[in-house]
Amino acid sequence: MKIYKSIKTRFFYIAICLAVLLISACQKHNFTAGELSPTIAVGDLRVLYKGADVTLTKEKLLGATQIVGTVISMPDSGNVPSGIVVMQNYRRGVLRGISFSLGNAASAYHSGDSLVINVVGTTLKRVNGSLQISGLSETAIKKVSENNHVTVQSASSYSIKNNPDQYESTLVQIKMATVSPAPNIDDTFAGDRYLVNGADSIMLHTEASASFANAKLPASATVAGILLIGKNNQGETALQLWPRGISDVSDITKPADPNASLGKSPVIVTGYINDTKGADGNYEYFQFRATRDIDFSKTPMAVVSCTNAGAAEPNKGDAPGAGWATGGGRTYKFNLTEGSVLKGEFFYVGGSNKRINGPNTTDISTAKWIRSIAYVTNDGDGFGSATAGLLPNSGNAGGVAIFDGVIVTETSVPVDAVLFGGTGVTTIYNATTNKGYRVADNDHYNALDGSTAQPFFYQGTNTYVIPHSTPADAGFFVKLGGNFDATSKTWLTPRGFKLYQLQPTSSLSDIETGADVNVMSN
Incomplete structure (x- = not known):
């Protein structure tokens, strides 16, 4: 009799479990019910551009509304495009960057500033070849902290030219590059030269108003800078490395x-x-x-x-x-x-x-x-x-x-x-x-x-x-x-x-x- 009751009790519990499973199976599940991240990686943002201007919406951003990153541009050096702030972030093992247009407000942001930016309603487009966000209001930007570490990635001219999107708007270092045309002893940074790595080269660009424009140009050096796409003297699109200051130049060999x-x-x-x-x-x-x-x-x-x-x-x-x-x-x-x-x-x-x-x-x-x-x-x-x-x-x-x-x-x-x-x-x-x-x-x-x-x-x-x-x-x-x-x-x-x-x-x-x-x- 006790054995019978024990078996009966087990069947009762089994029946209850089966009923719960059946009810659960009949209910409609929403596997996306978990809250989406409000932040999209800069690398994912960049791929939204397919050759035409993109108005950024929450839907296009896969439910996100913002990007985060660290500023790498130095407005005080004078060697950054006017009104532009450049930011990079490291997410899911990938370092990517983006530029955004702020006009006069750009001078308020410096290398090492950590930012959170609401990009909904802005436009992703190429300006003179460079991918950037425009239509951004100052109220959409929140500065979280200052003086953060800035990552520099080393690359050769050959690697950059093979995959420019990977390096655009990031801080890049080209090691022991030869400056071409070969400078004379009194030549200065102002203007355009080329950093030559083997069979490939990247344009070295320095604005005439840059703080180091009159510094003596080396014959070869390790040069860091922000990789941007701009126009050369012939009006052609060209990859350009913009040093942020003379401290970005090391391993100098004089002419x-x-x-x-x-x-x-x-x-x-x-x-x-x-x-x-x-x-x-x-x-x-x-x-x-x-x-x-x-x-x-x-x-x-x-x-x-x-x-x-x-x-x-x-x-x-x-x-x-x-x-x-x-x-x-x-x-x-x-x-x-x-x-x-x-x-x-x-x-x-x-x-x-x-x-x-x-x-x-x-x-x-x-x-x-x-x-x-x-x-x-x-x-x-x-x-x-x-x-x-x-x-x-x-x-x-x-x-x-x-x-x-x-x-x-x-x-x-x-x-x-x-x-x-x-x-x-x-x-x-x-x-x-x-x-x-x-x-x-x-x-x-x-x-x-x-x-x-x-x-x-x-x-x-x-x-x-x-x-x-x-x-x-x-x-x-x-x-x-x-x-x-x-x-x-x-x-x-x-x-x-x-x-x-x-x-x-x-x-x-x-x-x-x-x-x-x-x-x-x-």
Whole structure:
């Protein structure tokens, strides 16, 4: 009897649960009954613009009424479009920005101000190419706080041009860019120049009324600023970087003194390692020898490496569009602006790990290192994207060049350069477009063959190439021999090469001594 009552009780509870579920299922559910966020991300706001003016309504904003963000413009600097405030926000892992027109009221908002802005009833449109919000009243803006941190995102000219909407109206930093046209010593910021990263460039814009308009223009620098779209002198739409003040400019290299040239062949390439034992990332390096005393802080130089896989960008499957200055995944630059060497001294440029032959090998950080970069995670000085390897290990051709000065353009001619690896011409020189890597006048290459111009590798008689070391991953240092007269700056014996296999315990003396290393004449 007790068992029967227990079973009956269980069935009773089950029946009640089923009834509740049935009633619940029959009721109409409103899954949007939860309260919508009043705030829309700036990135989501930007995508509402489809080429025509958009009047912003609550419906178009998906139930939102406002945007929030941090002001990045500095009206006191004078280098911001008149009446414009620029704001950016970081939401859902994305940094995006927007400009809004306020007229005279724009001067009340400064970099670091945190704002909440009601945008219902305003218009989203492009003005002179720049996307902005207009029709905004002062009462629609609430300042929450001041002096907040402002995020700066680093980007190359190549990245910006590939995705301008990602960077427009945000604070962007372009690292170690070359200023073009090359400024003279007394040139100032006022006006328009270009910041060159490899094959691409972004206009550097400074209003004549800017607080730093009369500051001296550098030859190269790391420049931060607000990325806007405006009109150039020809009335064409152009991407422009507007620095907010002189504090946005760092890593400055002054224009070259025209009387301070290093002359012919101040440095020669004496070796390199492109395929270390084990991992290559941040372990590749180049060896040079000075043929005169050099203080790089007074007479800077630049080293550029190149790699030419068929899939490498830009100019995929073709010769480099801007030669040694192409950047991206093709060329990578090191600026030599500090330190000094004496005539006859070896020095090194390359990866940050400073090991003779990859992981777990001799530390050579005590050698004369003039410039090193952790290139796996960092872009080059002015151009070149972060990369797992500076030089190819097989198949494709690679090279190393060194230049007088840090300004390297398509027309720059290296003071010395070597080419090694594959013999395929397609990604090195294009005779139709006359694009390629320019040669140095040295022991194996000449820009002229008699009276015939041949300025590029694989053009005319410029066919010398050092073969790849084999087998791969064996840790060969490529020693470049020959006899160079440092007085007459001529090659008495052209460079040969020796594939010197390094061991984990190999030392600097193994790569700096011996008959295979250049002999400097008195």
